[in-house]
Amino acid sequence: MPTLYYAPNACSLAPHIVLEWIGAPYEAVRVQYGSEELLSINPAGAVPTFREDDGWLLTQAGAILDYLANKHPEAGLSGGESVRAQAEARRWSAFFTSDVHASFWPIFVPKRYSTDVSKKALSSVIEAGQELVSKQFQILDRHLDGREFILGDRRSIIDAYSFPMIRWAVKLLPSGLMEYPNVQALHDRIFGDPAVQKILAREAAS
Numbered sequence: 001m002p003t004l005y006y007a008p009n010a011c012s013l014a015p016h017i018v019l020e021w022i023g024a025p026y027e028a029v030r031v032q033y034g035s036e037e038l039l040s041i042n043p044a045g046a047v048p049t050f051r052e053d054d055g056w057l058l059t060q061a062g063a064i065l066d067y068l069a070n071k072h073p074e075a076g077l078s079g080g081e082s083v084r085a086q087a088e089a090r091r092w093s094a095f096f097t098s099d100v101h102a103s104f105w106p107i108f109v110p111k112r113y114s115t116d117v118s119k120k121a122l123s124s125v126i127e128a129g130q131e132l133v134s135k136q137f138q139i140l141d142r143h144l145d146g147r148e149f150i151l152g153d154r155r156s157i158i159d160a161y162s163f164p165m166i167r168w169a170v171k172l173l174p175s176g177l178m179e180y181p182n183v184q185a186l187h188d189r190i191f192g193d194p195a196v197q198k199i200l201a202r203e204a205a206s
Contacts, residue, residue, distance in 0.1 A: 003027045005041060005049040008203040011101065012048035013164040015064045016203070018157055020195040022068065022075045028202065062093040065157040079151035079158060092150055092158045100140075100165050103132035107172050130173055137169060137180050144182035148189065155190075163190050 004019060006012035006028060019026045031038040034045050042049040042059055050058045050067070058064050066089075069078040079089040106113050106129030110122040140162070144150065150158045166187045170176045177184040190196055 001025055001027050001053055003029055003051045005029050005031045005038065005047055005051070006203070007031060007033060007047045009164070009167075010047050011061045011161075011164050013167075013199065013203065014061055014157075014160040015048050015050065015068060016199050017160040017163065017190075017196055018065055018068050018077060020199050021077060021155070021160070022072045024072060030203075060097075061161065062097045065161055066090075066093065069157045076154065077157045077160075079154075079156040085151070088151060089156065089158060093161060095136075095139075096158070096161045096165060100133070100136045100162075103129060103136055104165070104168055104172070105129070106132065133169060133173060134179070137173075137177075137183055141180040141182045144186055147182075149186070155193075159186065159190055162186065163196070166190075 002019075002025075004012065004015055004026060006016050007030065016028060019028070031041075031047065033047075038047070038049070039045050041051065041057065044059065046059065048059070048061055048064055050064045052058075058067055069075070069089075079085055106125050110125035110129070111117055113125045113128075114121050116122075140150075147153070149155050150162060166177070166183060169180075169183075170187070177187065
């Protein structure tokens, strides 16, 4: 059975949601960062890690999401089949991988970005990270104006990809999503989905 290795509050939430949206059988296994179990599967010690039933392994959230959308076209989660629709999906996948996710790292691990580990210096790194996140959320909020979902009027793998990062912003930005009403609306739309509620409850209980 296809298996997703995940950690709560991580970007592995995205493929976890997509697997539930697809509705095909799968197994979800919680792992700890740096654990022997995870390292034996993925030497990078990272989640998400996806294993097919024949043992084939795939890492990186964007790649896993793209694979699942193409493997299960009946679920309608790719964002469209035209050349431009596919390009838009890849564009926004790259946006969340390279721009949004990366902008959170100074907040998560400020010591990685400063040789000065004093409280004042690390606070400055965190503030700089918050400014980077805010810049990306301004872009996302403008894009969502007049749209229900990131790629149009239907949910896609890109909405699932955005969801864990939007949840991080709620907790880590000084004003949460107050300055981004369109992002807040997307959050609420995804959060209210029964499948998403199921996955959130599973990850919280695991």
